[in-house]
Amino acid sequence: MGIDDDDEDHGADPLPAPSLSLDSSYKVYLPREQVTLTCSAPPNASVSGYRFFLQNEQQGPSTVLSLKTGARLSLTAEKGRAGSYTCAYWRQESNGEISSGNSSAVSITVRAPLPAPRLTATPQQPIYIAGETVTLTCSATGAGIRFFRAGQEIKSEKLPSLRENSSYSIKLSGVSGSQAGAYSCGYWRAESGREIPSERSRPISIAVTARPPAPKLTLSSPHGIFIRGESVTLTCSASSNSSQSEIRFFQNGQRIDPGKLYRSQYHVNASLPLSNVSKSQAGVYSCDFWERKSEREIPSERSRPVSITVTDPLPQPELSLHPPSGVAVEQLPLLLTCTVPRDAWEQRFHFYKDGVKLVTGDLGSEIWGVESGNGSMKVSVLIIPWASPNRTGDYTCNYDGHVNETWIPSLRSRVVTVNGNITDSAQSFLWVQELVKGGSFFLINGLIFLIAHCCS
Structure with missing residues (x-):
């Protein structure tokens, strides 16, 4: 298509x-x-126009800069x-x-x-929990691989060689929103x-959610030390309006x-009763709960731990009676002495009559704490008139012994029986009458002497 026939005719x-x-x-x-x-066109050529050809079919030029x-x-x-x-030009x-x-x-x-x-x-999860790790793997055969998020390139890596079924991974550690x-x-x-790129892969959506807040774990008793055989209840409470949730201990x-699980509009709670506790039930307790989101169970953070200690009752004290016969002596008070090894505890004493606890004033009584001279017993x-x-x-x-900031009760002493007979022959205790008449100061000191003498 270079030269017109008319031009050839003219030579x-x-x-x-x-x-x-x-x-x-x-x-x-x-x-x-x-x-x-x-x-x-060549320099200094006289040009009237240009033509482009694709497979010898003429294509009109889209732009003529200038004929030269x-x-x-x-x-x-x-x-x-x-x-x-x-292409060609003509004049x-x-x-x-x-x-x-x-x-x-x-x-x-x-x-x-x-x-x-x-x-x-x-x-592969429908939703990921903040802090989890997700690995994305792209499988392809090429010279390099690129990763995109929301259409923007985030990673590009050249591959060492072209291999069938080659792949490259990126790890999203501790994912966040x-x-x-x-x-x-x-x-x-x-x-x-x-570089000849591929089409993009089918996208994978990574949705991230935070864990629900930690629930609150409480004990039915203000302290965490329990006597073997007692009962205690742990209660785990959480804020949640999800109808699909569960508490775990x-x-x-x-x-x-x-x-048992209880659910209200905005809260969920469960109780764990421990009856007749044993040492196998001692330990550190905690709880959490989960909510269902996007077909996945999302666990909360764990609650603050609660410790339960199970101990045996403190040793049994010894209860002694003066007069030892249990026969009331006319004009003399009745003295019941509760004795316990001192050990390292601070102690509080309790007396009972026919199973009912006595306090100072009952039966006209007084209760005094006395320590022996050598300090080995408390x-x-x-004192009952x-x-x-x-x-x-x-x-x-x-x-009660004060152990680890908690008062722990001891076992009850053996029973001491006082009968109603009255005698005036207990001469060894006539001096106590004088002590009573002499006032509480002398009474206390007399009792110290008496008990130290009896226990020596």
Whole structure:
């Protein structure tokens, strides 16, 4: 298509061929990329117009810069535009057109993107808990792999070699809300001097939620030390308006029976009763709860731990009676002495008559705490006047020991019985009458002497 027939009839030589160039060094283009061909006549050539040809079919130029500078053909790469391009220019004379020879051919190849890779998440969850780790793996065969979040590239990595079923992973450690979004990946291969990318993988959505706040764990008793055989209840309370939730109890980190669950509009709680506690039930207790979100159970933080200590009752005290016979002596008070090993405890003493606890004033009585001279024993004395009505009966005592900031009761003493017979023959105790008449100061000191003498 270089020279017109009329020109050949006149014997005119064709004009020198123009040059045809691309606006880039690529020879392979992707669909929808812009391509520009520039046709330039030789310097000082007289030009009336330019023509472009694709496989010898004429294509009109989209832009004429100037007749001396050249013309451009701009097109969008697509399968129907691929092929071999040439161009020519022509000059108008009185006897017709004189056309140049065609330029050297420029080949344009349009390459479809590579197939999309496969993106997977491990572990695969409908929603992730803040702080968890998620691994995203892109499986493809290429020279490199790219990862995207919300369409923006976040990671690019060249692969060492082209291998079948090769893959590359990124790890999202301690995921947070800022890392939530739609993730995808792609790969590329080197071809004809450029990177040919793949289609993007199917996206994976990473949704992140925070754990619910920790519930509150409480004991039915203000202290955490219990006597073997007592009962205690642990209660776990949480704020939640979810209809799908559950409370879980843990002993020393191991899950145990959660007990009965109660739910209201904005709260959920459960109780764990421990009846007749034994040392196997001692330990550190905690609880948590879960709510269902996006088909997944989301556990809360653990509650603050609560410690339960189970101990045996403190040793049994010894209750002694003066007079030892249990027979009331006329004019003399009744003395009941509760004696306990001192050990390291602070102690509180209690007296009981027929199972009912006595306090100072009952039966006209007084209760005094007395320590022996050598400090090896600590005792308390219940003093009941001889004229007190109803002083006969069965007496016992016990004490509370102050252990680890908690008062722990001892076992009850053996029963001491006081009968109603009255005698005046207990001469060894006549001096106590004088002590009583002499006032409380002398009474206390006399009792100290008496008890120290009896216990020595």
